[in-house]
Amino acid sequence: MSSINGLPAHVLLVHLIVVLVPLTAVLAILAAVWPAARRRLVWLVLVLAVIVVVMTPVTTDAGEWLEKRIPRTPALHNHTHLGDTMIYFALPLLAVAILLAVLHRRETRGHTPSRLLAGALAVLTIAVGTAATVQVYRIGESGAQSTWNGVADQAPLPRTKG
Numbered sequence: 001m002s003s004i005n006g007l008p009a010h011v012l013l014v015h016l017i018v019v020l021v022p023l024t025a026v027l028a029i030l031a032a033v034w035p036a037a038r039r040r041l042v043w044l045v046l047v048l049a050v051i052v053v054v055m056t057p058v059t060t061d062a063g064e065w066l067e068k069r070i071p072r073t074p075a076l077h078n079h080t081h082l083g084d085t086m087i088y089f090a091l092p093l094l095a096v097a098i099l100l101a102v103l104h105r106r107e108t109r110g111h112t113p114s115r116l117l118a119g120a121l122a123v124l125t126i127a128v129g130t131a132a133t134v135q136v137y138r139i140g141e142s143g144a145q146s147t148w149n150g151v152a153d154q155a156p157l158p159r160t161k162g
Contacts, residue, residue, distance in 0.1 A: 002065050010062035014143070017052065017059050017086070021136045024048040024093060025129030031100050032125035035107070042097075042104040049090075049097035056090045059083075075146035082139045089132040096125045 004012050028045045031038040060083050067080055099121055103113055 002062070008062065008066045008069075010059060010066045013055065013059040013062050014140070016055055018136060018140055020048055020052050020055070021090070021093070022133045024052055024097070025133045028093065028097055028100060028125050029122075029129045031104075032096070032122040038100060038104055038107075042100050046097045046101050049094040053087075053090045053094045056087050060086065073146060075142065075149060079139065079142040079146045082135070082142050086135060086139060089128075089135045092128045093132045096121070096128045100125065 003009055024045060027037075027041050027048065031041045031045055063080065063083055067076065070076070103118065103121060106113060
């Protein structure tokens with residue numbers, strides 16, 4: 001994917017990842033630690049996690065298209081390197097969403113999970129959700145630095161009337 005309405009697709013698609021990863025992580029953590037939330041949120045968490053896994057490589061591919069069209073800088077290199085790692089955070093997010101769905105199905109069929117199993121899944125979900133959210137922040141920050149670093153230090157351009 002190259003552009004959408006003349007804008008690089010990456011700058012539009014990245015917003016989907018920036019919103020969905022933390023949202024999925026927070027909802028997954030709620031579902032992991034609160035059984036009532038799990039009953040209501042587990043399928044939404046699973047769908048969101050699938051969307052994140054599908055859209056992550058689409059977004060990075062669009063970023064690679066854009067990378068070939070702008071000047072190469074160390075900041076851009078850092079951003080692309082970090083961006084390429086996001087799939088390794090999206091897949092574990094999907095894995096914990098699947099485990100939460102399995103736990104939910106077992107609960108709805110009358111099997112009470114052991115507190116140890118439920119607790120371990122909650123800890124794993126918190127770790128995975130936190131890591132994915134932090135990585136999205138790191139990638140976004142590096143992208144912002146590669147795009148906007150120094151712009152605020154420049155003199156404003158003259159305005160034209162009209």
